[in-house]
Structures are given as C-alpha cells and as structure tokens.
Amino acid sequence: MTGLPPELSKAAPRDIDYNHELFAKNRKKIKGIFIGSFLIIPLVAILFWWKFGDVVSGVICGVAITAFCEMFAVAIMINTKKSVELFKNGTATLGSIESMQIPTDKQGNAYFVMKVNYTDKLGMLYKGNVAMIGKATEVDKKAGDQIAVLYFEDKPQTYAVYTPGMGIVMSRSKQQLS
Secondary structure: OOOOHHHHHOOOOOOOOOOHHHHHHHHHHHHHHHHHHHHHHOOOOOHHHHHHHHHHHHHHHHHHHHHHHHHHHHHHHHHHHHHHHHHHHHHEEEEEEEEEEOEEEOEEEEEEEEEEEEEEEOOEEEEEEEEEEEEEHHHHOOOEEEEEEEEEOOOOOEEEEOOOOEEEEEEEEEEOOO
C-alpha cells in the first residue's frame, strides 16, 4: 500500500522490539516522567518549608504528586508495549485525521487529541480518538492528512497510529455503521 512508511510496508510478522528507534519518543517521554517526577519531592518540601515551616508535610505531598505522575509514565509504558505488539503483528493501512486539537501551555507542552478514521480489510469503517502528550513542535500532521494505522485483523477496533514526529500511540475505536 503506497503512502505507508517503509517500516510498515512489510507484511506481519515484523521484527521489532521496544528498543527500536520507532519507539524512541515513547521511551524518552517515559524516562523523562520517571526522572522528572522525583524532582517534585524536594521542590514541594522546600515550598512547604518556606511557606509553612513544615518540611514533613511537603515531603508527603511531594511523594503523593510524584506517585500520581509515575502512574502516567506506567500508563505510557503499557501503551507502548501494546503498540510494539500491534507493530509486530498488526495490519498496516492508511487512515485519515478528521480533526486535531493541540492545546499548549506557555512552554510549548501539549496534549494532542486526534480523531482518526480507517477501514479494515473487509471495508468496515472505524473511528476513534488518540490522545498523547508531547511538545507542540512534534506535531507533523493536521486535519485532513493521511496517517499510518496499525490494527489487529481479529480485533480491528484495537489500533495504533504512527507519525515520525509524534511517535506511535495505541487506542480503541468504534465501528461505524453505514
């Protein structure tokens, strides 16, 4: 199928693992969250000491905030491992982006929400949302663009989208009835 990245043009099963360069962005995000979230503990402890004179409460709050952030990293890690399975054994096709929302903060961090549609080998239409975090500068697609989609033939509602800028992200879709 034309338009697919070369690494997806091969038929399944494809030889790839979590350490492949396709998943470098995902690994970088996970590593950044794991390492960065631990910096929250001393920052909150110092803030509580400065504002309230209570370091212990600051450490406890910092640990709670860190644990919450670590849950995001674990979720991204699980999503990435499932994406590896999709990449290895999934069927590749081209989908299209219906819409793209990219709310950013002052530092350029963004939470992307992309509405995607694609058809399986039987011609059934599926629509779903993909959500990911990253930098606004990583966005290399817009509404109306084609996007590489991987799905399982036996469960076509389980899919992942791939772009070189944003990486690979897994999601779930719903079949659309005509």
